[in-house]
Amino acid sequence: MEEGKMDENEWGYHGEGNKSLVVAHAQRCVVLRFLKFPPNRKKTSEEIFKHLQNIVDFGKNVMKEFLGENYVHCGEVVQLPLEFVKQLCLKIQSERPESRCDKDLDTLSGYAMCLPNLTRLQTYRFAEHRPILCVEIKPKCGFIPFSSDVTHEMKHKVCRYCMHQHLKVATGKWKQISKYCPLDLYSGNKQRMHFALKSLLQEAQNNLKIFKNGELIYGCKDARSPVADWSELAHHLKPFFFPSNGLASGPHCTRAVIRELVHVITRVLLSGSDKGRAGTLSLGLGPQGPRVCEASPFSRSLRCQGKNTPERSGLPKGCLLYKTLQVQMLDLLDIEGLYPLYNRVERYLEEFPEERKTLQIDGPYDEAFYQKLLDLSTEDDGTVAFALTKVQQYRVAMTAKDCSIMIALSPCLQDASSDQRPVVPSSRSRFAFSVSVLDLDLKPYESIAHQYKLDGKIVNYYSKTVHAKDNAVMSTRFKESEDCTLVLHKV
Numbered sequence: 398m399e400e401g402k403m404d405e406n407e408w409g410y411h412g413e414g415n416k417s418l419v420v421a422h423a424q425r426c427v428v429l430r431f432l433k434f435p436p437n438r439k440k441t442s443e444e445i446f447k448h449l450q451n452i453v454d455f456g457k458n459v460m461k462e463f464l465g466e467n468y469v470h471c472g473e474v475v476q477l478p479l480e481f482v483k484q485l486c487l488k489i490q491s492e493r494p495e496s497r498c499d500k501d502l503d504t505l506s507g508y509a510m511c512l513p514n515l516t517r518l519q520t521y522r523f524a525e526h527r528p529i530l531c532v533e534i535k536p537k538c539g540f541i542p543f544s545s546d547v548t549h550e551m552k553h554k555v556c557r558y559c560m561h562q563h564l565k566v567a568t569g570k571w572k573q574i575s576k577y578c579p580l581d582l583y584s585g586n587k588q589r590m591h592f593a594l595k596s597l598l599q600e601a602q603n604n605l606k607i608f609k610n611g612e613l614i615y616g617c618k619d620a621r622s623p624v625a626d627w628s629e630l631a632h633h634l635k636p637f638f639f640p641s642n643g644l645a646s647g648p649h650c651t652r653a654v655i656r657e658l659v660h661v662i663t664r665v666l667l668s669g670s671d672k673g674r675a676g677t678l679s680l681g682l683g684p685q686g687p688r689v690c691e692a693s694p695f696s697r698s699l700r701c702q703g704k705n706t707p708e709r710s711g712l713p714k715g716c717l718l719y720k721t722l723q724v725q726m727l728d729l730l731d732i733e734g735l736y737p738l739y740n741r742v743e744r745y746l747e748e749f750p751e752e753r754k755t756l757q758i759d760g761p762y763d764e765a766f767y768q769k770l771l772d773l774s775t776e777d778d779g780t781v782a783f784a785l786t787k788v789q790q791y792r793v794a795m796t797a798k799d800c801s802i803m804i805a806l807s808p809c810l811q812d813a814s815s816d817q818r819p820v821v822p823s824s825r826s827r828f829a830f831s832v833s834v835l836d837l838d839l840k841p842y843e844s845i846a847h848q849y850k851l852d853g854k855i856v857n858y859y860s861k862t863v864h865a866k867d868n869a870v871m872s873t874r875f876k877e878s879e880d881c882t883l884v885l886h887k888v
């Protein structure tokens with residue numbers, strides 16, 4: 398990137414989350430990722446540079462090791478002309494969703510991260526001229542805590558995502574409860590995965606976005622976003638899945654297109670396309686805890702029909718979902734078991750504040766930091782070293798619970814070679830695809846106290862309101878002998 402010749406007109410708003418804002422280059426296959434801060438909480442340029450460099454180092458030294466190098470794109474820190482950043486910020490302001498404007502883009506340091514644009518296929522540095530479809534999924538936590546430190550019984554039955562949904566709707570973050578349950582997506586069972594993906598398509602929230610040629614065509618900015626329109630989505634997708642077929646539009650066409658999308662994404666998610674180092678982390682954290690979440694409409698329906706819990710097909714070990722789940726499971730103790738250990742580290746730091754650096758609380762996230770994460774023992778010897786290892790593992794696990802997966806699909810001719818990229822077939826076409834993971838910023842040490850409070854709030858809200866209501870409804874239903882079968886439409 399020639400930083401001297403930066404022109405804001407060549408860049409466009411691409412998206413943002415809670416902590417960063419991304420702009421994409423109109424022609425080249427790159428994005429710039431800027432940090433955001435609440436007004437009046439600005440940091441020095443030096444702090445911002447260090448923060449960004451930490452993100453790159455964490456990606457290189459930790460996440461590439463855990464997830465495999467083909468999936469992780471660390472990018473680099475770049476310094477940009479301040480005038481360019483200022484003009485860019487003005488240019489994109491009107492495109493930002495209102496709900497994200499509580500934080501401002503950092504225009505003072507001039508630092509940002511330059512990354513490949515993951516909404517494009519990852520073979521070439523330049524934008525491909527072939528049409529490209531990209532599905533971004535933020536799958537969230539895919540397991541139910543197995544730690545014996547968990548005190549709320551509910552946490553052993555219902556997953557955090559499903560419980561949190563109720564609090565989110567109550568606080569107005571989203572309009573309605575999603576039927577998506579991460580345990581269905583991570584199950585490896587195709588039927589459950591189809592159900593999870595279809596649920597995400599129905600209620601995307603911040604868990605699903607679809608891009609066509611790098612432009613967002615499907616997704617939800619906030620609770621005020623209009624209801625998802627599947628026929629419009631199908632209109633965009635039809636040329637990808639039914640290229641030479643004059644499938645008439647209408648509900649039949651919409652269903653057929655959505656079914657193709659769901660099937661292709663499931664296949665890609667189950668593929669183990671990582672040819673690089675497979676990730677040295679063989680945690681051996683095999684299936685632990687319940688296989689299903691009691692709140693998932695899929696498993697509820699099976700239970701109501703008197704069927705057993707679905708078979709755990711299991712995820713293939715090479716696939717990104719499997720690897721992500723393993724990293725999530727570094728949260729061995731749950732926040733309830735972790736919090737006292739965090740307090741032990743806190744007490745130590747109060748006494749010896751200068752030790753913060755030696756303990757690598759704020760980096761550097763180097764090889765030594767990574768090596769310490771591999772100690773999976775849960776035998777507490779009362780030391781600060783033990784507490785610190787668990788705290789750092791928890792931060793890494795939380796990062797994996799909040800990352801997103803990008804799947805880019807590009808149609809390829811039936812007989813053409815795919816430039817050595819993996820290919821996934823659909824009924825009427827074939828796609829070269831790439832899978833990447835993004836938003837791998839290590840969660841800050843400071844967020845642990847917040848996590849502890851939030852966990853209690855989520856569980857209490859769910860237990861007091863939803864579960865109580867559910868029980869009342871269920872008992873009435875059983876009295877009235879109502880049929881509680883959920884009709885699972887085949888997709």
Ligand SMILES: O=P(O)(O)O[C@@H]1[C@@H](OP(=O)(O)O)[C@H](OP(=O)(O)O)[C@H](O)[C@H](OP(=O)(O)O)[C@H]1OP(=O)(O)O
Nearest residue numbers: 414415416535561603795796798799840844848851
């Ligand atoms: O706590 P959660 O599960 O609500 O996750 C937060 C996300 O909310 P979600 O539930 O996905 O809607 C939240 O996403 P949104 O801003 O709601 O889109 C952030 O990703 C947040 O991470 P950070 O604090 O910005 O590093 C996430 O916080 P962390 O807990 O990962 O730190």
Ligand SMILES: Nc1ncnc2c1ncn2[C@@H]1O[C@H](COP(=O)(O)OP(=O)(O)OP(=O)(O)O)[C@@H](O)[C@H]1O
Nearest residue numbers: 412413414415416417419512513514515516835836
């Ligand atoms: N390398 C990339 N290529 C293409 N799009 C990207 C890339 N990085 C981020 N994005 C887009 O920008 C959005 C915001 O980025 P990101 O998730 O990193 O923000 P964040 O503020 O860190 O998120 P969070 O709210 O989870 O903290 C993503 O959802 C994605 O759509």
